[in-house]
Amino acid sequence: MADPASNKNGTARLADLKAKAGYVPVIRRNGFVYAFLSLLVLYAIFLLPAKGSPETLDLGRIILFCLLLLVWAILIFTDELKPEKMKTVIVFTIFIIAAWLYYRYSTARWGEMGFLFFNLEMIQKAWPTLVEGFWTTLLLAVCAAIMSTIIGLLLAIFRSFENRVLNFFIIAYVDFFRAMPIIVLMMLIYYALPFMGIRLSAIVSGILALGLNSSAYVSEIFRAGFLSVKKGQIEAANALGLNPIQTMRYVILPQAFRVVIPPLVGNYVASAKDTALASSISIIELLKAGLSQKSLLANPSPLIFVTALYLIMFVPLTRFSGYLEKRMKASQRQVRL
Amino acid sequence: MNDAETMIEVVDLHKHFKDLHVLRGISTTVKQSEVVAVMGPSGSGKSTFLRCLNRLEEPSSGHIYIEGVDILAPYIDINRVRTEIGMVFQSFNLFPHLTAIENIKLAPMSVRKLSDKEAVDRGMALLEKVDLAEKADTYPEQLSGGQQQRVAIARALAMQPQIMFFDEPTSALDPEMIGEVLDVMRNMAKEGMTMMVVSHEMGFIKEAADRILFLVDGEVVEDGTPDHIFNRTTHERTLEFLSKII
Amino acid sequence: MSTRPDNTHKFVRTHPSWSVWLRRPPVVALSFALLASYAVFLLPSAETESSLLFYLNINLFILYVLFCTGNVLADGKKPESLKMLVALALIAIMCWLFYRYSGAEWHRLREFFFNWEKLQGKWWILWQGLEVTLLLAFISGIGSVLIGLLVAILHTLHSPTLNFFLRVYIDVFRSIPMIVIMVFIFFALPFMGISLGSIVTTVLALSLGYGAYATECFRAGIESVHTGQLEAARSLGLSRWKTISKIILPQAFPVVIPPLTGILVAMLKDTAVASIVAAPELLKRARELYTSETNPTPLVAAALIYLMVLIPLVRVVNVLENKLGKKRSR
Ligand SMILES: Nc1ncnc2c1ncn2[C@@H]1O[C@H](COP(=O)(O)OP(=O)(O)O)[C@@H](O)[C@H]1O
Numbered sequence: 045m046a047d048p049a050s051n052k053n054g055t056a057r058l059a060d061l062k063a064k065a066g067y068v069p070v071i072r073r074n075g076f077v078y079a080f081l082s083l084l085v086l087y088a089i090f091l092l093p094a095k096g097s098p099e100t101l102d103l104g105r106i107i108l109f110c111l112l113l114l115v116w117a118i119l120i121f122t123d124e125l126k127p128e129k130m131k132t133v134i135v136f137t138i139f140i141i142a143a144w145l146y147y148r149y150s151t152a153r154w155g156e157m158g159f160l161f162f163n164l165e166m167i168q169k170a171w172p173t174l175v176e177g178f179w180t181t182l183l184l185a186v187c188a189a190i191m192s193t194i195i196g197l198l199l200a201i202f203r204s205f206e207n208r209v210l211n212f213f214i215i216a217y218v219d220f221f222r223a224m225p226i227i228v229l230m231m232l233i234y235y236a237l238p239f240m241g242i243r244l245s246a247i248v249s250g251i252l253a254l255g256l257n258s259s260a261y262v263s264e265i266f267r268a269g270f271l272s273v274k275k276g277q278i279e280a281a282n283a284l285g286l287n288p289i290q291t292m293r294y295v296i297l298p299q300a301f302r303v304v305i306p307p308l309v310g311n312y313v314a315s316a317k318d319t320a321l322a323s324s325i326s327i328i329e330l331l332k333a334g335l336s337q338k339s340l341l342a343n344p345s346p347l348i349f350v351t352a353l354y355l356i357m358f359v360p361l362t363r364f365s366g367y368l369e370k371r372m373k374a375s376q377r378q379v380r381l
Numbered sequence: 382m383n384d385a386e387t388m389i390e391v392v393d394l395h396k397h398f399k400d401l402h403v404l405r406g407i408s409t410t411v412k413q414s415e416v417v418a419v420m421g422p423s424g425s426g427k428s429t430f431l432r433c434l435n436r437l438e439e440p441s442s443g444h445i446y447i448e449g450v451d452i453l454a455p456y457i458d459i460n461r462v463r464t465e466i467g468m469v470f471q472s473f474n475l476f477p478h479l480t481a482i483e484n485i486k487l488a489p490m491s492v493r494k495l496s497d498k499e500a501v502d503r504g505m506a507l508l509e510k511v512d513l514a515e516k517a518d519t520y521p522e523q524l525s526g527g528q529q530q531r532v533a534i535a536r537a538l539a540m541q542p543q544i545m546f547f548d549e550p551t552s553a554l555d556p557e558m559i560g561e562v563l564d565v566m567r568n569m570a571k572e573g574m575t576m577m578v579v580s581h582e583m584g585f586i587k588e589a590a591d592r593i594l595f596l597v598d599g600e601v602v603e604d605g606t607p608d609h610i611f612n613r614t615t616h617e618r619t620l621e622f623l624s625k626i627i
Numbered sequence: 628m629s630t631r632p633d634n635t636h637k638f639v640r641t642h643p644s645w646s647v648w649l650r651r652p653p654v655v656a657l658s659f660a661l662l663a664s665y666a667v668f669l670l671p672s673a674e675t676e677s678s679l680l681f682y683l684n685i686n687l688f689i690l691y692v693l694f695c696t697g698n699v700l701a702d703g704k705k706p707e708s709l710k711m712l713v714a715l716a717l718i719a720i721m722c723w724l725f726y727r728y729s730g731a732e733w734h735r736l737r738e739f740f741f742n743w744e745k746l747q748g749k750w751w752i753l754w755q756g757l758e759v760t761l762l763l764a765f766i767s768g769i770g771s772v773l774i775g776l777l778v779a780i781l782h783t784l785h786s787p788t789l790n791f792f793l794r795v796y797i798d799v800f801r802s803i804p805m806i807v808i809m810v811f812i813f814f815a816l817p818f819m820g821i822s823l824g825s826i827v828t829t830v831l832a833l834s835l836g837y838g839a840y841a842t843e844c845f846r847a848g849i850e851s852v853h854t855g856q857l858e859a860a861r862s863l864g865l866s867r868w869k870t871i872s873k874i875i876l877p878q879a880f881p882v883v884i885p886p887l888t889g890i891l892v893a894m895l896k897d898t899a900v901a902s903i904v905a906a907p908e909l910l911k912r913a914r915e916l917y918t919s920e921t922n923p924t925p926l927v928a929a930a931l932i933y934l935m936v937l938i939p940l941v942r943v944v945n946v947l948e949n950k951l952g953k954k955r956s957r
């Protein structure tokens with residue numbers, strides 16, 4: 045490739061190519077991978093500190109081991125030519141090694157693990173409170189959703205009138221509630237307002253804070269929906285002789301809905317997740333129920349159960365809203381490098 | 382097998398997309414400096430065929446020898462093979478965040494490890510060749526389709542490939558721009574570049590191509606000189622297709 | 628002179644639509660007269676027992692107000708000055724309603740909400756809290772961006788096994804509320820022999836949680852780069868890593884920046900949750916002051932500080948997103 049003007053003297057370059065085609069960089073060779081692995085094994089046998097809680101220096105040795113392991117894995121994963129089976133095996137190997145390291149060096153009392161974590165008896169004891177907490181969470185989520193939809197829709201409609209005075213106030217409202225952390229808002233409403241004579245129950249405070257916060261986002265979503273319908277569409281509808289109601293019914297709403305529904309669902313899910321914050325103002329919702337039972341029984345089982353419950357509830361919801369959003373996007377390509 | 386002569390040899394190439402059998406056993410050879418046109422109805426697998434040859438798609442089975450090297454062998458560094466094969470796409474695929482000259486010099490600098498000066502010199506020479514020297518510092522979105530495609534050709538040539546693939550290089554162009562791109566390709570053919578061109582530009586093929594591969598449903602139904610295919614073929618599918626595009 | 632047939636009847640409105648009828652000046656005037664009489668005669672007095680009827684009555688009034696004002700504001704033909712007047716009236720009515728029915732004792736506002744004397748010499752506590760908040764946000768911000776970038780790039784390797792675990796990571800941390808992550812790390816992990824301080828807990832929770840969001844955002848950015856770009860790069864012989872660093876990331880970044888900024892701002896907001904695990908950040912310090920002074924002024928001050936920091940950021944995010952939206956629609 046030294047000679048720039050060569051397309052014809054292929055033979056010289058052919059030899060070059062042939063010489064190099066079989067050349068695999070050292071770090072990509074299988075031998076290297078296995079050598080590295082045996083090095084790791086040797087390290088594990090001879091250099092890793094003894095069982096038990098590690099000292100600072102030993103900690104360094106453990107961390108170095110982890111880093112080496114990581115480098116080894118990355119070398120394999122970035123190689124397109126390594127078979128997928130090998131990569132699968134390696135993922136699991138790493139999990140096993142991590143578990144082993146944890147087992148070896150953590151101070152956990154292994155004998156009590158079952159008692160501490162998956163203690164059905166404790167969960168049974170906590171069950172009534174947890175169920176109550178679940179219903180409270182649901183109540184908070186639903187009420188906040190309804191409240192935010194009503195307020196958000198009204199705000200979006202009045203925003204669409206393009207009145208400068210009104211817009212100023214609406215924008216201020218939206219910015220205020222988008223900038224204010226929900227937990228701060230809750231505490232203001234629950235702890236500060238009573239000093240002014242506005243006494244709201246914990247539940248109402250929670251709903252109010254969640255709903256106000258969410259309404260700011262909902263109004264933006266609806267606004268985007270209204271704006272997404274192009275002027276040309278309305279003109280086209282007018283040109284067809286549709287009256288305002290028909291235009292709304294057949295042209296604007298169907299188009300706006302397609303834009304509004306996915307983020308709206310996403311917002312409800314986010315707002316439902318935020319109900320967990322209500323535990324900070326002593327509402328016994330799911331998280332608070334788990335926490336209080338944990339302290340009462342001196343056993344983390346309820347808390348772990350609650351976390352699992354959040355997972356079970358929200359993984360499908362998050363996935364669903366993600367699916368809606370994906371479907372909204374026109375083209376959806378997989379990237380393959 | 383005579384290495385100096387044969388640039389590409391394909392043996393019984395198959396490609397499946399899940400259940401879809403797109404290439405059904407293609408075998409052919411391309412000699413040095415040969416210009417091979419690939420024709421066939423839409424969806425017959427022309428693009429897939431070319432993309433298998435530089436492994437942008439992974440073939441399901443078969444063998445591909447580029448300059449005598451089996452590029453499907455496990456030890457092959459496919460990036461090195463690709464540097465030997467320039468590819469020009471229907472949609473140009475210039476990198477929009479880089480200027481014309483930056484587009485061209487990127488690969489020589491980062492793959493061939495040329496210095497900035499060498500790469501720019503080479504790039505300017507190539508831009509000169511495709512008649513776009515004055516557009517060196519322009520971003521792709523400010524270039525016309527024909528100009529973009531010529532920059533894309535220069536970009537592929539900057540790696541000094543042995544082989545050039547063209548996948549419908551003029552299909553996305555307005556009629557008045559097709560000529561300028563074809564001119565560049567014609568010159569390359571004259572200079573002895575080995576080329577595989579998916580195209581339906583009859584004039585260009587008649588003049589520049591040495592051979593035509595006619596693909597239908599992933600199979601080579603005819604393989605012959607332009608004269609043979611255009612004037613003396615008796616194959617039913619070929620005739621049907623030709624009657625549509627003329 | 629040609630004699631054309633008279634076609635006027637074809638175009639005359641025979642059934643005036645109700646929206647036209649509603650917008651005629653006398654009807655508008657009447658609606659506002661009704662509004663005034665409703666306010667004077669039907670609205671309950673502030674002292675009455677708050678029953679369901681009470682709230683229904685007020686809400687009905689609000690709806691009617693919105694209807695009357697909306698009717699004027701939505702009409703393109705009404706003069707601008709009238710609309711301005713109506714808008715001001717709407718705002719005034721809303722403020723008045725709140726003033727009258729919220730049950731607030733307004734004279735206490737000064738004493739309990741803006742009692743700056745109570746904070747004299749104690750502002751440094753809040754500033755310290757703010758420092759901690761910003762520090763937490765900064766470190767976790769870096770952490771989450773790094774995690775997001777790493778996971779997104781690992782995703783492009785397209786190894787099914789790896790992708791499965793990456794997917795699990797993303798799903799888990801996007802699904803569990805941030806406060807639950809923190810509480811779990813802080814209150815449950817010690818039973819497993821892993822005790823982390825409140826600061827480490829917060830940083831870990833925020834980085835992992837928002838790392839999952841950042842991943843999604845980077846992935847969307849990477850996917851927004853057209854496949855043709857990858858093919859062109861790969862056919863030039865650029866390696867996978869070169870393709871990512873020279874072609875994909877430069878093109879993905881403009882797409883990624885606005886949502887990423889949004890995520891980071893959301894993270895800054897969520898640092899307030901760390902007060903639950905006793906991280907000494909702004910909200911926690913304010914609550915301590917609130918307890919020791921038995922006066923909510925520190926809470927109000929903290930809220931104002933949050934607003935001062937976050938409103939400009941929220942505005943920035945807004946502008947960035949609008950810009951992106953415009954670019955997309957082009
Ligand atoms: N990535 C892909 N996944 C699934 N099917 C594909 C893919 N690429 C191409 N195909 C299918 O393969 C067939 C041949 O495609 P292509 O090679 O692009 O045809 P041509 O270029 O001749 O028009 C088509 O039916 C197409 O739908």
Ligand SMILES: [Mg+2]
Pocket residue numbers: 427428429549
């Ligand atoms: Mg094609």
